[in-house]
Amino acid sequence: MAKRKKILMTGGHITPAIAVADALKKTNTQIDIVFAGRDTSIEGSNSQSEEARLVNQRGFRFVSIQAGRITRAFTLLTAVGIFRIPFGFIAAFGICLSERPDVIVSFGGYVALPVVIAGWMLAIPSITHEQTLSPGLANRIIGLFAKKICVSFPQTVKDFPSDKTVLTGLPLRESMFHPPKNSPFPLGNKPLIIVTGGSTGAVTLNRLVFPIVENLTTYYSIIHQTGRLDLQNAPDVPNYFATAYLDEPAYAWAIGHADLVVGRSGANTVGEVAVLGKVALFVPLPWSGGNEQYENARYLETVGTSQVLNQKNLTPGKLLGAIEGIFRDKQTYDKKAVEISREFPRDGAVRVADQVMAILSHA
Structure with a gap:
């Protein structure tokens, strides 16, 4: 043997x-x-x-x-x-x-x-x-x-x-390609935005999103991974689901059905967005080692599937405007995202x- x-x-x-x-x-x-x-x-x-x-x-x-x-x-x-x-x-x-x-x-x-x-x-x-x-x-x-x-x-x-x-x-992970068939979230059929700051959330990103949730949920459903520290500050409104953490099946469903991903640009998030053919708004972590988060996100912005927003000058209003801008030209972004996804194993x-x-x- x-x-x-x-x-x-x-x-x-x-x-x-x-x-x-x-x-x-x-x-x-x-x-x-x-x-x-x-x-x-x-x-x-x-x-x-x-x-x-x-x-x-x-x-x-x-x-x-x-x-x-x-x-x-x-x-x-x-x-x-x-x-x-x-x-x-x-x-x-x-x-x-x-x-x-x-x-x-x-x-x-x-x-x-x-x-x-x-x-x-x-x-x-x-x-x-x-x-x-x-x-x-x-x-x-x-x-x-x-x-x-x-x-x-x-x-x-x-x-x-x-x-x-x-x-x-x-x-x-294999689950990213085989998400659950049924939604684990109590949301309607509006276009879906997933907001994620990585596995532990991102307080700065939360502070940008919370004030514009009511504006966004008029037109979109939102799944927001806030992290443990900020969940209690999340607004309680229809079409908005906030959670400290998304387990693997829930995350697989969310990103698989997302019309837009808003989040940090760590290697895993950028890789998932690229491979799955998703459109994203990235807010890179300013102090990531070697500015790696900016470099990751900048590549997808260059090929036309994403936008990169500088945290230093970003406000809730500017983030709202960027999201609305993406959806105004969504068809173009979607086409590029699908094309680019074919280049990634x-x-x-x-x-x-x-x-x-x-x-x-x-x-």
Whole structure:
């Protein structure tokens, strides 16, 4: 009987990691998958992280690693993060030695960096996936040690060594292509807007949307993922459904039926919009690393499927005007979105899984 193989997954983008893990388990029964990541949401917090919650929900094993990092704005928590950097490498060595994985699969970020380097020093091969259009520092360093680098965008191939870089597209969870048939939301049949600030919501985005909800619901239905902190401030009006969090089936239904997506422009949101052929209004997070959210969103604006709004000068009135402008020219946006979607692989999770299995076959 063939020896079971073990895969150690780690990194900052959990939903594509989950998508790849699902793809691996679907076709390969003789593998075990373990995730290494942060067990708390932010530095100094006691609340469970999104990655820990999703991994546990999927039934995969999760091990905690408290890796340090250097942030752009120096605070007391930054000092704690810097202090933890060497301990992160020690913890990474401990995880690699105790788990003895056959391959490490990285999804970038400061947590993945010490794990990949520790694996390299222990002769454990690694593969990494870059979700964003413009790679961050951590993934550029990880790319030096990885045997294979997978990227979401064609333009990103040039940022890594050509002999080990492959375009796979963004791994999306299978549910994004097979949403529930029946709506989980008590809304009418008006054109649907989904507002999302990512998995934890975005307070700034909420403050822009709340004042214009009554104007919008005259013509549109709205699903608004506010995050926990702001749900109590959401207005109570017809055709508007506010929730702290959208679980996977509900989110799949919402984005699948959305006529317009309004939100931040993290790699996953932009990738989903592109692959699913959706139209979007993006408000990039101003302080995202390497300005990656702006770069992600700007690409879709350039090809004519989306608009990018600068948070600094944005008001509720300007956001309302932008939404109305999109719908006035909706047919043109829809046509471009469908055209562009054909350029993005829909089987990114399977493509990355195939690359992982190719490395495993020689491990």
